[in-house]
Amino acid sequence: MTIKLITFLLLLFPLFTPAPCSADDKTLTLWIHPYLPATELTRRFSPLAAYLAKAIGRPVDIRVQKSYQAHLDFIGRDLADIAYVGPANYVYVTDQYGPKPLLAKLEMEGNPFFHGVIIVRQDAPILTLADLAGKSFAFGDHNSTMSYVVPSAIMAAAGVGLDRLAHYDYLGSHHDVALAVLGGYFDAGAVKEEVFHAYQNRGLKALAITPPIPPHLFLTRADLPPAMVNQLRAALLAINTMLPNKENILAAIEDSATSLLPVTDHDYDELRSLMKGVK
Template identity: 45%
Template sequence: MSRLGVFFSKAICLFLVFCLSLPGAAFAQQAPLILGIHPFLSSTELYKRFSPLVEYLGKQMNVPVTLKIASSYDAHLEAIGKQEVDIAFLGPAPYVKLTERFGKVPLLAAYETNGSRTFRGVIVVSRESQFTAIPQLQGKRFAFGDPNSTMSHLVPRAMLLEKGVDVKQLAKYEFLTNHENIALGVLAGNFEAGAMKDDIFKQYEPQGLRALAISGSYPDHLFVARLGLPAATVHGLQKALLALKDSDEGRRLLTGLQKSLTALVLPRDADYDNLRSTMAALAKAGIAQ
């Protein structure tokens, strides 16, 4: 090798060292964190709502964060269990199913809506409807959300059973994927009744919905980390999420996720025990196995 060739080799090495020493270079080299989301809303809406959070976490963690929307609730649970996502956002019923199927996972933060750590499910009818009690829904059309959804299927299903109404006694029932479709389906007159979480009900109540029955309080949605994610990362993520409520930017981000969201708080697994009981009862009835 000539002296000139030695000189160029040294220069290239020095340049590479310089590039690697830059922060951006380090940000680019680390493996991105994947935030998985269950499809409780349309993908577009979900991207719109969660993109600021992804960006926020990336900045806080100094690690690129990408968003992955699962094709279904089950697929989402599978992805968490198989550690295909690093961070997962999921409802309380899937969390219960997740822990039953794959064991406990590190908890990052849970929703606090309107200052409450819990939320309720509502069985709705149209305002003009004559129905005043759940048993009157027999032989009627009923709209559910996703079969794995806490408030658009599992809890309302339990409420129907509690009042002696099985889906077989309904004239028709359909899973409309998300809460909004349920509200719109009832308002459009395509279904006599439907089930959804309380903040969706409040959103559509002015347009003509009326609450026929309201469930008890259940812990809200939450963020979890996969098993095996470094504790520092888990801690950093937890810290970043819990700190959202402390800044204006963070609060805007929170309301962007859900209008009623006031903070992300630290959850405990025990908070989901009452839901575990409900789901056990449903399972006993052959529902939500």
């Protein structure tokens, strides 16, 4: 199936090639998965795009994908010059399409890792993951690392696969998940640590916490000239030292973003192994 896909992509290749390759001074595209409305994402990433355009001397356009799956495929077929991608999707992309040149990972609150939390009501008679069998469960997004991918992986590891749940659903937002559990609509749910802390006082408790999960990262298409890759990497990492711009650029993307750090594929090995268990 992979071969067929590659063949298909190759067949299409001539059609697309001229665009990115036509000239070095051509516009670069920065692709983002739709975790927020497109306009919001465009607004958030504009400062970064402007910065990069200035740093590399080429215009940078912000593009938002229709879906997570489209994002994966687009990155995998090297259609995006620059892409912003979550950890789980990165693992999927590399698993399916091979390694990509990495630029930098976005550190949150000075922490190079995240944790997902499986939540239940404080007064719920659920003490272990195994107790979740026969209960209802709320996930965030099917493509979300911390609200679905990793939690479902550790649940499966604990012997509670999705099929063992009474029912489950994808609510979309971490906040909706937290409120759904608080309101009793679902017995348990999965949210990122940050949201758990936000709702913890209202009556939630952590049933399980995921292993550390590396953050989101920027990568390029595999066929981008290495000079450009290096130039982009250097420009991104340089943001840490450029104090005036750092706040504007990083905070625009995410309030809690603190810095852009060098990244390697090994940073995602643990996640990759977790996800293998899910599959």
